Amino acid sequence: MSLHTLMFGWEYPPLHSGGLGVACQGLVKGLLKNGTRVTLVLPMNASHDEGAQLAMRGPGQGMDGDEPDIRFIESALQPYEGTAEYEERMIAAATANGQPFIDLYGPDLGQAVERFTAMSIEKTKDVQADVVHCHDWMTYDAGIRAATYHRKPLVAHIHATELDRTDFHPNQWIAERERSGFLQADRIIAVSQYTKNILVRHYGIAADKISVVHNGHNVSAPVAHHNTIVSSAIHKRAPLVLFVGRLTLQKNPRQFLDTAKIVHELRPDVQFVMAGDGPMLPELMDHACALGLTDCVSFTGTVTRKEVDQLYKSADCFVMPSLSEPFGLVALEAIAQGTPVILSKQSGAAEVIEHGFKVDFWDTDKFADCILTILREQPLAEQLIAEAPSILHRLNWQNQANNVMSIYRDLLKT
Amino acid sequence: MPAVCFYFQVHQPYRLKDLRIRHMDCEHPAYFDEEKNRQIFRKVAEKCYLPTNKLMLDLLNRHKDFHIAYSLSGVFLDQCKEYGPDVLASFQELAKTGKVEFLAETYYHSLSAVASIGEFAEQVGMHVRAMEELFGQTPRTFRNTELIFNNEIAQIARLMGFSGIIAEGTDHLLRGRSPNNPFRIPQFRVSRGQERAIGTKRPLAERAKDITVLLKNYRLSDDIAFRFSDRNWSGHPLSAETYADWVQHNDGHTVNLFMDYETFGEHQWADTGIFDFLEALPRILGARGIPFFTPAQAIDTWKNKHRDLYDVHSTISWADTERDLSAWTGNRIQQSALHAAFALEHAIKASEDAELLNVWRKLLTSDHLYYMSTKYWNDGDVHKYFSPYESPYEAYRRFSHALCDLRERVTIGATSAVKTKQRTKKHATISTGRKIQDARHKNATKRETNKRNNEITNKRTSIS
Numbered sequence: 036m037s038l039h040t041l042m043f044g045w046e047y048p049p050l051h052s053g054g055l056g057v058a059c060q061g062l063v064k065g066l067l068k069n070g071t072r073v074t075l076v077l078p079m080n081a082s083h084d085e086g087a088q089l090a091m092r093g094p095g096q097g098m099d100g101d102e103p104d105i106r107f108i109e110s111a112l113q114p115y116e117g118t119a120e121y122e123e124r125m126i127a128a129a130t131a132n133g134q135p136f137i138d139l140y141g142p143d144l145g146q147a148v149e150r151f152t153a154m155s156i157e158k159t160k161d162v163q164a165d166v167v168h169c170h171d172w173m174t175y176d177a178g179i180r181a182a183t184y185h186r187k188p189l190v191a192h193i194h195a196t197e198l199d200r201t202d203f204h205p206n207q208w209i210a211e212r213e214r215s216g217f218l219q220a221d222r223i224i225a226v227s228q229y230t231k232n233i234l235v236r237h238y239g240i241a242a243d244k245i246s247v248v249h250n251g252h253n254v255s256a257p258v259a260h261h262n263t264i265v266s267s268a269i270h271k272r273a274p275l276v277l278f279v280g281r282l283t284l285q286k287n288p289r290q291f292l293d294t295a296k297i298v299h300e301l302r303p304d305v306q307f308v309m310a311g312d313g314p315m316l317p318e319l320m321d322h323a324c325a326l327g328l329t330d331c332v333s334f335t336g337t338v339t340r341k342e343v344d345q346l347y348k349s350a351d352c353f354v355m356p357s358l359s360e361p362f363g364l365v366a367l368e369a370i371a372q373g374t375p376v377i378l379s380k381q382s383g384a385a386e387v388i389e390h391g392f393k394v395d396f397w398d399t400d401k402f403a404d405c406i407l408t409i410l411r412e413q414p415l416a417e418q419l420i421a422e423a424p425s426i427l428h429r430l431n432w433q434n435q436a437n438n439v440m441s442i443y444r445d446l447l448k449t
Numbered sequence: 450m451p452a453v454c455f456y457f458q459v460h461q462p463y464r465l466k467d468l469r470i471r472h473m474d475c476e477h478p479a480y481f482d483e484e485k486n487r488q489i490f491r492k493v494a495e496k497c498y499l500p501t502n503k504l505m506l507d508l509l510n511r512h513k514d515f516h517i518a519y520s521l522s523g524v525f526l527d528q529c530k531e532y533g534p535d536v537l538a539s540f541q542e543l544a545k546t547g548k549v550e551f552l553a554e555t556y557y558h559s560l561s562a563v564a565s566i567g568e569f570a571e572q573v574g575m576h577v578r579a580m581e582e583l584f585g586q587t588p589r590t591f592r593n594t595e596l597i598f599n600n601e602i603a604q605i606a607r608l609m610g611f612s613g614i615i616a617e618g619t620d621h622l623l624r625g626r627s628p629n630n631p632f633r634i635p636q637f638r639v640s641r642g643q644e645r646a647i648g649t650k651r652p653l654a655e656r657a658k659d660i661t662v663l664l665k666n667y668r669l670s671d672d673i674a675f676r677f678s679d680r681n682w683s684g685h686p687l688s689a690e691t692y693a694d695w696v697q698h699n700d701g702h703t704v705n706l707f708m709d710y711e712t713f714g715e716h717q718w719a720d721t722g723i724f725d726f727l728e729a730l731p732r733i734l735g736a737r738g739i740p741f742f743t744p745a746q747a748i749d750t751w752k753n754k755h756r757d758l759y760d761v762h763s764t765i766s767w768a769d770t771e772r773d774l775s776a777w778t779g780n781r782i783q784q785s786a787l788h789a790a791f792a793l794e795h796a797i798k799a800s801e802d803a804e805l806l807n808v809w810r811k812l813l814t815s816d817h818l819y820y821m822s823t824k825y826w827n828d829g830d831v832h833k834y835f836s837p838y839e840s841p842y843e844a845y846r847r848f849s850h851a852l853c854d855l856r857e858r859v860t861i862g863a864t865s866a867v868k869t870k871q872r873t874k875k876h877a878t879i880s881t882g883r884k885i886q887d888a889r890h891k892n893a894t895k896r897e898t899n900k901r902n903n904e905i906t907n908k909r910t911s912i913s
Contacts, residue, residue: 297471390823392842404469408846411470411853414785415845421781422823 038443039072041164041181043155043174047077047105054364055194058226058250059170063103065251065436071443072104074162076177078151079107108154148212152176156184166190166443172197172209175216188446190439191220196233199359200285203237214238221446224248224439227383230361246442249387251432252367273306274410277350277374279343279365280357282313287379287396289315289322290356296326297403302410305331310346312337347372351416352409357382358396366391371427375419377405387430390423451629452740453696454663454703454747456592456615457710459498460522460558461490462816464837468850477858480808480851485837490532497714502539504728509546512731516548518743519710520592523556523576524814526583537583544584550743551580553588553611553652559813560777562593562602563764564791566643570650572810573609577652587653589613590744594815596665596707596767597774600760603634607660608644610653613748615707617767618664622759628664629701631751632759661748662759665707665767669695674708678721686722689729697737703747707767769824777818782845787818789852796859805859812851820844 042063046056063073155177168190169178175191182189197205197213217223217238223245225231231247234240276298280286288309295307309319309332316334323332338346347353353369353376360382367384369376376391378384385393392405409416463481472478508515521540529537543549555561556576561569573591580588590613591606598616606614618628638644672692676682684691696704709716717723731741742750768776778784790812797809820836821844838844 301470389840390842392846393840400469400471404471405846407470408849412782412785412845412849414781415842415849418781418823419842 037070037072038166038440039074039162039164040066040443041159041162041167041185041187042073042075042103043151043167043169043177043181044075044077045171045173047075054362055171057364058194058362061251061253061432062436062439064101064253065432065434066439067101067103068433069436069440071436071440074104074106074159074164076106076108076155076158078147078173079109106158108151108158148173148176152180155181159185165447168192168439169216170194172212172216175212175220179216179219188221189219190222190224190442190446191216192224192226193217193230193234193361194226195361196230196238198233198237199230199361200283202284202358210238214240217244220244222246222442224442226250226362228386229381229383233359246438248435248438248442249383249430250362250364250367251430251435252364252371252427253432273304274302274351275306275308275349276406277346277353277369278307278309278311278356279346279353279369280311280313280355282309282311282315282319284315285358285360286311286313287356287358288313288319290396290399290402291354292319292322292326292328292332293399294354294356294402294406295323295328295332297400298406299328299331301407303331305406305410307332308335308346308350309333310335310338310343343368344372347374350374352377352406354402354406355379355382355384356394356396356402360384367427367430370423373420373424375409375416376423377402377409388423388426390419390425450697450737450739451699451701452703452742452747452750453734454518454705454742454744455516456518456520456552456705456707456744457712458520458522458592458708459525459710461486461493461525461528462558462814463524463528463811464489465817465844465847465851468847468854470850473850473854477854480854481811486528487532489837490528493711493715494533494536496719497711498533498536499539500719500724501710501713501727502536502543504724506539506542506546508728508731509543509548512735512741514735514740515731516550516741516743516746518550518552518590518745519543520552520554522554522558523572523579524558524811526579541584544586548743550590550745551584551586551588552590552592552615552744553577553580554592555594557810557813558594558815559810560594560597560787560815560818561791561813562597562605563774564787565794566605566646567650568791568794568813569605570609570647570652574650574652590615590663590748595776597764598761598766599764600635600637600762601639602764603660603662603761604637604639605643605647607634608639608647608656609651610655610657611660612657613661613663613744615663615665615705615744616759616761617765617772618667618705619765619772622761622765623664626757627699627701628666629699629704631702631748631756632662632664633756634660634662635758635760661751661756663703663705663744663747664759666699666704667767669699669704670706670708673706673723673726674712674716677712677717677723677726687726689726689733692726692730693733693737693739696734696739702751703742705744705747768819775824776822777815780821780823780841782841783818783821786821786845786848786852789849793852793856793859796856800859802859805855809855812848812855817844817848821848 044059048056048060063075066073159181164185164187167178167182167185167187169175170192171194178189178191197209217234217240223234223240225234225245225247227249228247231245234245235242278288278291282288291309298305320334323329347369353374355363355366355376355378357363357379358381360379363378363382363384366376366378366388370388376388378388378391378393379396380393381396394401394405464485465480466482468478468480505517526537544551553573553576555569555572556579557572559572561572577588580586589611591611592615593602596615596617603614672684672687676684677687679685713723713727764774765772766774778787793809797805820838821841823841836844
């Protein structure tokens with residue numbers, strides 16, 4: 036008997052390419068490949084995203100094929116902008132803790148979540164699923180309702196906690212939504228042991244209720260070199276050190292600049308690229324100037340998939356200094372393009388990637404030293420490039436979806 | 450019924466500090482982690498060396514036929530002087546019983562046998578002198594680092610003056626034969642260059658006519674060293690009685706039980722019963738008429754009998770399941786590190802700077818390369834167990850910093866220009882900078898020639 040899962044997601048490519056959306060899509064595709072049927076419920080602002088909606092299959096289609104059955108719940112919120120704004124406010128939350136929720140977030144995100152929750156049963160009444168599976172706190176209430184209505188077990192997937200996003204200064208209302216989801220779920224899937232530990236230590240969730248399923252990566256062929264605007268902006272022969280990610284507190288982009296400062300003192304020929312956009316961009320530009328790095332740091336702003344791959348390809352090493360990273364898909368992307376990686380120890384990726392350097396997120400000096408070592412030692416760089424990709428074969432979405440299916444079966448047995 | 454031959458390896462490397470390029474810019478820091486090395490040494494001393502030596506002394510005094518052998522690396526002895534005179538004294542107590550054989554090895558527990566014959570001979574010579582000085586005996590049996598062995602190394606050991614050598618008894622080379630009998634090596638001549646190199650630096654007075662190979666019985670050795678506390682092992686818990694049965698059922702001359710000394714109390718903790726096992730073994734084997742030989746005794750008692758050929762073309766060792774060199778040279782960074790370290794030999798020796806030479810040699814210790822192994826990473830393997838660093842890449846990072854800095858120190862003497870110094874620091878990898886070394890070497894050679902000319906002139910003057 037094939038399984039059927041009813042999923043509640045919050046973002047999904049091409050509507051959004053944040054970590055949650057990418058991971059959600061990878062998992063859905065992996066499940067479909069393994070013969071599990073997927074009905075996916077997503078929030079959608081119809082007036083803004085008609086094109087994107089058409090790009091994906093509508094309700095009822097592709098039930099047995101390689102596409103999920105996607106159902107949209109209209110909301111006033113555009114997920115893309117909403118999330119950006121949300122993140123901006125998170126920084127405010129981190130610095131001005133204790134303010135009432137409504138002042139910090141405005142009514143939009145809360146409303147969107149409420150509407151999504153309210154519509155969750157109506158949109159799924161006809162679905163004959165075996166299990167309900169929801170992704171991150173925004174969808175937990177919807178998941179809880181649907182699971183109760185359909186009388187099916189509930190799986191809460193956690194891609195990032197409120198603590199990760201806020202340097203452990205959470206918005207209490209959100210942290211409560213998360214906790215309530217964790218408590219009411221029959222099983223929790225964490226994207227790393229690192230995240231599982233946060234759930235156990237900070238949310239007080241029983242460890243035996245949490246399964247770890249690392250994110251996967253669908254191995255794409257390394258890109259060929261193209262002359263894009265991004266790559267021509269980079270001095271060709273200079274060694275290049277790369278940061279990729281949204282410029283938010285969680286990604287610890289300031290650390291990258293502080294590290295660059297040390298590297299620059301010893302190796303003035305090295306170039307640094309920060310790829311990605313985010314609310315901290317102006318602050319980071321100021322910081323780069325203050326550090327005297329104007330000639331060697333470039334900010335790309337928003338980049339396309341192709342451009343990012345190009346950057347990975349040109350880079351001599353990739354640095355992920357995140358404060359708290361549940362997984363860190365960018366690390367796998369860098370490895371796929373043949374770039375040596377230096378990762379924050381406070382990340383899920385550091386658990387699974389063996390051929391790379393791992394540094395505590397606060398250890399600027401060590402980050403710098405690892406960069407300098409990789410740049411100086413050709414044999415080391417060669418070995419990292421040659422050996423690291425083995426992880427990509429182990430962590431592919433089809434394998435990871437299989438692990439998720441075992442969890443489903445386990446739940447259905449009891 | 451065979452005899453039993455115990456040989457224990459005692460070794461501690463000098464672990465490296467968390468070096469940073471940035472901090473090496475202005476001054477040359479110490480490379481080795483004094484505090485960590487002391488801490489580990491004292492821990493192992495309390496758990497293993499001191500209690501085991503005490504027990505061994507007791508057993509040697511109690512049982513007339515009990516004999517044992519040790520190989521103590523030179524870097525272990527150096528650490529004894531720094532961190533544990535009590536440990537050294539307890540080994541000297543054991544030596545005084547006259548029932549303990551001390552084997553020869555490379556002083557720095559290095560891979561010199563496969564990298565530089567000159568350095569190999571010098572290190573073995575240093576070690577032989579240390580044995581004479583500390584324990585009052587001249588070694589007759591050679592054990593190479595990690596039992597690294599091939600026909601050539603065995604032949605070189607003979608030319609160095611050793612009449613015995615020990616090696617791993619690997620299945621594919623034994624081809625069904627028992628490891629318990631002494632073996633001979635194939636007869637051939639090493640190259641004239643090698644012969645000359647050994648001739649000028651021979652550790653012992655004269656070359657040996659013949660050399661006998663003793664092979665480790667890895668099954669019975671590993672039963673104690675690795676499996677003793679393994680609850681999933683069918684032999685667990687292992688009693689001395691049972692073990693004696695297994696020994697008794699072996700054929701051949703001696704069952705050679707070769708293992709790390711740290712097996713007692715450190716790898717196998719006291720609460721596994723390892724000390725009780727060791728305490729009981731001489732009594733139980735003695736009662737069955739099984740004697741204990743040292744390697745030299747095992748060879749002496751076998752004299753004039755037939756010895757089968759142990760023919761080893763590709764290098765073997767006692768490490769990992771592969772039993773080859775891959776534990777130290779299995780990946781790119783290991784090869785790069787080994788090559789880069791030995792590439793400094795000429796420059797270091799030409800500098801005639803004892804401190805630099807000592808530091809360089811400490812970097813040749815095989816453990817530095819072992820920590821860089823990425824072989825069975827996923828299995829949470831023995832490399833990880835033994836490594837003081839969090840990853841093989843961390844091991845390489847520290848090692849490469851030390852070696853780069855050392856290269857710079859040795860080149861300062863050669864090329865006084867500060868500019869060159871800075872350039873080499875920032876851009877030379879651990880495997881480059883050869884040109885400067887060559888220049889250094891040439892300068893040194895020139896100096897040496899000058900010195901020699903001066904000496905000759907002086908002599909002439911004195912004669913006239």
